[in-house]
Amino acid sequence: MSTSTTPESRDKQRGSGPGRAAAAPGAAPKPNKTQVRLGDRLFLGSSRGAGILLLVIMAAIAVFLVVKAIDALGKNHGNFLTDSTWITDGAKPSFGVAGLVTGTVISAGIAMLVAVPVAVGVALFITHYAPRRVAQTLGYIIDLLAAVPSVVFGLWGLVFLSPKLIDLHMWLSDYLGWIPIFHKDETGETARTLFTCGIILAIMVLPIIAAVTREVFLQVPRAHEEAALALGATRWEMIRTAVLPFGKPGIISASMLGLGRALGETIAVAMVLSSSQEVVYQILDPKGNTIAANIANQFGESNELGRGALIASGLVLFLLTLLVNGAARIVINRHKEFSGANA
Numbered sequence: 001m002s003t004s005t006t007p008e009s010r011d012k013q014r015g016s017g018p019g020r021a022a023a024a025p026g027a028a029p030k031p032n033k034t035q036v037r038l039g040d041r042l043f044l045g046s047s048r049g050a051g052i053l054l055l056v057i058m059a060a061i062a063v064f065l066v067v068k069a070i071d072a073l074g075k076n077h078g079n080f081l082t083d084s085t086w087i088t089d090g091a092k093p094s095f096g097v098a099g100l101v102t103g104t105v106i107s108a109g110i111a112m113l114v115a116v117p118v119a120v121g122v123a124l125f126i127t128h129y130a131p132r133r134v135a136q137t138l139g140y141i142i143d144l145l146a147a148v149p150s151v152v153f154g155l156w157g158l159v160f161l162s163p164k165l166i167d168l169h170m171w172l173s174d175y176l177g178w179i180p181i182f183h184k185d186e187t188g189e190t191a192r193t194l195f196t197c198g199i200i201l202a203i204m205v206l207p208i209i210a211a212v213t214r215e216v217f218l219q220v221p222r223a224h225e226e227a228a229l230a231l232g233a234t235r236w237e238m239i240r241t242a243v244l245p246f247g248k249p250g251i252i253s254a255s256m257l258g259l260g261r262a263l264g265e266t267i268a269v270a271m272v273l274s275s276s277q278e279v280v281y282q283i284l285d286p287k288g289n290t291i292a293a294n295i296a297n298q299f300g301e302s303n304e305l306g307r308g309a310l311i312a313s314g315l316v317l318f319l320l321t322l323l324v325n326g327a328a329r330i331v332i333n334r335h336k337e338f339s340g341a342n343a
Contacts, residue, residue, distance in 0.1 A: 110198025
């Protein structure tokens with residue numbers, strides 16, 4: 001008995017029919033997802049190798065600091081974290097980083113309090129208020145200012161800025177001296193203080209924060225801004241509701257980038273501050289020092305134990321920087337989903 005085949009059955013056997021799209025003549029075959037081009041494999045390998053190399057370098061730096069610091073810490077007769085003395089000569093060396101950490105944190109904190117609001121304002125002016133030519137010129141100036149060497153800022157702060165801030169120091173001491181941080185114990189007309197150091201650091205990190213923040217604001221979706229303006233918002237209301245929420249993670253990242261430079265700045269701080277090792281909370285007194293400046297001032301004249309102690313203080317600065325950047329990353333991850341950056 002022979003069976004007849006219908007056109008539909010023949011099409012089904014051939015793999016075509018109304019339920020399946022027929023292959024177009026001359027169509028290219030679908031690429032196999034398992035096949036990766038040579039260029040892609042090379043780029044993947046190089047990028048992965050760069051990431052691994054960065055981790056290896058960071059680990060090598062940490063190991064170097066720990067190995068060099070262990071011997072000095074073992075010979076220390078004081079508490080390295082709470083003492084403020086720095087004596088590496090004699091039979092009983094005693095050294096600690098309490099005063100250095102305090103000066104580092106205070107000077108960097110002053111710098112961030114001054115620089116971040118100004119940098120955000122400059123970035124907003126360039127991206128949303130200034131005419132095109134003015135915005136381009138100001139952007140070039142900010143980029144060039146970020147490339148000025150640290151020693152130039154140090155000389156400018158020592159020779160020009162410090163004498164100009166003497167009157168401000170006296171005014172703050174007279175009218176705000178009842179606040180502990182503005183209380184001035186020593187008399188004399190000098191402005192080589194943590195406050196002046198913080199102002200210089202603020203000027204140094206401001207171009208970095210402003211440049212990064214400007215690029216973040218330029219990435220705000222145009223539809224968000226136009227939607228806010230279409231609902232009747234003023235320009236400032238549009239910035240407050242659309243631009244700043246979107247750019248918040250970028251502002252935090254830019255601030256942490258500037259804070260990293262403020263914490264590790266050496267030459268400018270060493271030229272302005274004295275070599276005091278005391279724990280100083282009064283920002284108007286000519287005292288205080290930072291970890292980086294102390295290393296720069298004493299490394300060349302220290303003995304083997306002293307260099308080990310300085311390397312140990314560098315390890316503290318290394319860990320402090322890692323903690324600050326880790327905390328910033330946690331804050332960024334918490335705010336990113338609410339900023340509209342993923343939209």
